[in-house]
Amino acid sequence: MLHRVRQTARYVGSAGADDRHATETARILRQLGADEELVVAxxxxxxxxxxxxxxxxxxxxxxxxxxxxxxxRLARGESTFARYLDHARRGAEMAREDGASERVVRLIARHHSRPATEDERLLARADREALP
Ligand SMILES: [Fe+2]
Ligand SMILES: [Fe+2]
Incomplete structure (x- = not known):
């Protein structure tokens, strides 16, 4: 737990960290042999x-x-903190509205839940390794 807090603090310190996290997650997924849909997720x-x-x-x-x-309870509402806590569900909705496949939508929705499939395990691993 403390390790994750430290990791998070380090991550926020750098500019453009969110964009870099997205591209780095995708790069790691490719390296792990993921197909294009999983890379999109x-x-x-x-x-x-x-x-x-x-x-x-x-x-x-x-x-x-x-x-x-x-x-x-805290994830309800429109505050920044609520939207942050709820970003998996909201991100899945955005992807669905943009025409993403059900597989991509589901992967995004579940990316902070305990991985239940091989896809979810790969995304969770890439997500973790993409943190500096
Ligand atoms: Fe996330
Ligand atoms: Fe992430």
């Missing part, structure tokens, strides 16, 4: 993260991983 998985997400949002988001019910 890798590029889009965090697209709904608010651009004005602050460090404390991310740190609190990591810490809230241990209390899903509190997390769910």
């Amino acid at each position: 890798g590029i889009l998985h965090d697209a709904a993260k608010p651009v004005n997400t602050l460090l404390w949002h991310r740190v609190a988001g990591v810490l809230l991983g241990i209390t899903p019910r509190v997390r769910a």
Whole structure:
């Protein structure tokens, strides 16, 4: 847990980190032999993260991983923190509206849930390794 908070703090420190995270996730997925659809999910998985997400949002988001019910309650509404906590669901909606396949939509929606398929495991691994 503390490791993830430190990792998150380091990640937020650099400019353009979100774009780099998206392209790096996609690059790792390609390296792992993922097909194009999975690579697309890798590029889009965090697209709904608010651009004005602050460090404390991310740190609190990591810490809230241990209390899903509190997390769910805080994820309602339109505040930056709510949109950050809810970015997987919102990102999946955006992808669906943009015409992404059901597989891509589902991968984005579930990318902060415990991986249940080989696709989800690959995306979770690339997502993790794409953090500096
Ligand atoms: Fe995410
Ligand atoms: Fe991510």
